[in-house]
Amino acid sequence: MIANKNLLLMPGDGIGPEVMTQAKRVLNWLQETKRASFNIEEELVGGASIDAHGVPLTDAALAKAKAADAVLFGSVGGPKWDKVPFNIRPEAGLLKLRSELQVFANLRPAKVFDALAAASSLKPDLVRGLDIMIVRECIGGIYFGEPRGIETLPNGEQKGVNTEVYTTHEIQRVGRVAFELARKRQNRVCSVEKANVMEAGLLWRQVMTKLKAEEFPDVELSHMYADNCAMQLAKNPKQFDVIVTGNLFGDILSDLAAMLTGSLGLLPSATLGAKDASGRIPGFYEPIHGSAPDIAGKGVANPLAEVLSLAMLLRYSFDMQEDADAIEAAVERVLAKAGRTPDIKAEGRPTISTSEMGDALIAELRAI
Numbered sequence: 001m002i003a004n005k006n007l008l009l010m011p012g013d014g015i016g017p018e019v020m021t022q023a024k025r026v027l028n029w030l031q032e033t034k035r036a037s038f039n040i041e042e043e044l045v046g047g048a049s050i051d052a053h054g055v056p057l058t059d060a061a062l063a064k065a066k067a068a069d070a071v072l073f074g075s076v077g078g079p080k081w082d083k084v085p086f087n088i089r090p091e092a093g094l095l096k097l098r099s100e101l102q103v104f105a106n107l108r109p110a111k112v113f114d115a116l117a118a119a120s121s122l123k124p125d126l127v128r129g130l131d132i133m134i135v136r137e138c139i140g141g142i143y144f145g146e147p148r149g150i151e152t153l154p155n156g157e158q159k160g161v162n163t164e165v166y167t168t169h170e171i172q173r174v175g176r177v178a179f180e181l182a183r184k185r186q187n188r189v190c191s192v193e194k195a196n197v198m199e200a201g202l203l204w205r206q207v208m209t210k211l212k213a214e215e216f217p218d219v220e221l222s223h224m225y226a227d228n229c230a231m232q233l234a235k236n237p238k239q240f241d242v243i244v245t246g247n248l249f250g251d252i253l254s255d256l257a258a259m260l261t262g263s264l265g266l267l268p269s270a271t272l273g274a275k276d277a278s279g280r281i282p283g284f285y286e287p288i289h290g291s292a293p294d295i296a297g298k299g300v301a302n303p304l305a306e307v308l309s310l311a312m313l314l315r316y317s318f319d320m321q322e323d324a325d326a327i328e329a330a331v332e333r334v335l336a337k338a339g340r341t342p343d344i345k346a347e348g349r350p351t352i353s354t355s356e357m358g359d360a361l362i363a364e365l366r367a368i
């Protein structure tokens, strides 16, 4: 049994707390069945933290996140906070967390469960069996580059500025994660950028090419422009194994990949940093979706991306492979036989709520 792991839960805003409630039921199951014992704490983040403390991430919450063995996050943002100053928006809290935890490699697996091949927006044959891994650089690129801001020009016009910046080291470290993952999969990495129009993209391509030659000669490397990659994901997604890309392109391409699997509500993620002196790797886990204001409070959000993020946490931070497998298998069984939340609604299947999806999942887990 895995004992005394410190886990910080940060549910956030909108559907974040709703889906986190279902992940907590899975945590309870793990503890009740003596598979693990956790010291669980919870902290506000995003809009909820702005309402309580005036900032999207307090120093105390950040300190707890840094001290935890892993962080499970929900989602942040919503129209209520759209007018707060830009640097303290809910989303700034999330970016600060990722950056302060130095979690640079965001693993976004897009897997199609057999029962959901028909829920994809593509024809079932194009997606059945799909299993791709998008590795998104998560603490660099245009979301963090300087200079940035909105300035007023002498003629009264305004100018909005963001800057794409990548250094050799930033590209190498995320590239290594992608190559290493590929070795455990189909041994193929597709590196995605816009080397045709952006110097940061050209450097990305050069660094990836050199990295492959020097450290990963056994792994196949291809390069693709990001716009073509979006098209290829919609045309023939099974051509990909591991995709490695920067922060902005990874954000966009993973939302597209989510729809191949049936819903944004299904895609989990793990964001990992480098091993520290004590051998610990910081791990931050979150669904790829946002706070979904259009459905928040209605009890209809799909909780499976959050639950699958918990499974990734067990797998990557606590080496609890069997328990992670058990949760993923239970999700698969639920999708094969239970009702569906509205985002993956299917003819002949009852439409169920977030908590009913949680009930079905817990019933499957208890049956093990």
Ligand SMILES: NC(=O)C1=CN([C@@H]2O[C@H](COP(=O)(O)OP(=O)(O)OC[C@H]3O[C@@H](n4cnc5c(N)ncnc54)[C@H](O)[C@@H]3O)[C@@H](O)[C@H]2O)C=CC1
Pocket: 015, 019, 074, 075, 076, 077, 078, 079, 091, 094, 263, 264, 265, 266, 286, 287, 288, 289, 290, 291, 292, 293, 294, 295, 300, 301, 302, 303, 305, 343
């Ligand atoms: N990691 C995070 O916390 C993220 C936060 N955001 C924030 O969330 C807010 C809303 O952003 P949107 O662009 O609307 O993206 P979103 O991901 O929140 O929602 C996009 C669409 O997907 C649906 N959806 C998302 N998750 C779902 C789930 N679990 N079950 C069923 N349907 C689901 C929503 O109902 C909506 O129609 C904004 O404030 C945005 O900044 C957006 C993306 C990520």
Ligand SMILES: CC(C)CC(=O)C(=O)O
Pocket: 091, 094, 095, 143, 251, 288
């Ligand atoms: C705050 C945003 C960068 C969140 C987002 O869309 C994401 O990480 O996927």
Ligand SMILES: [Mg+2]
Pocket: 251, 252, 255, 288
């Ligand atoms: Mg996103």
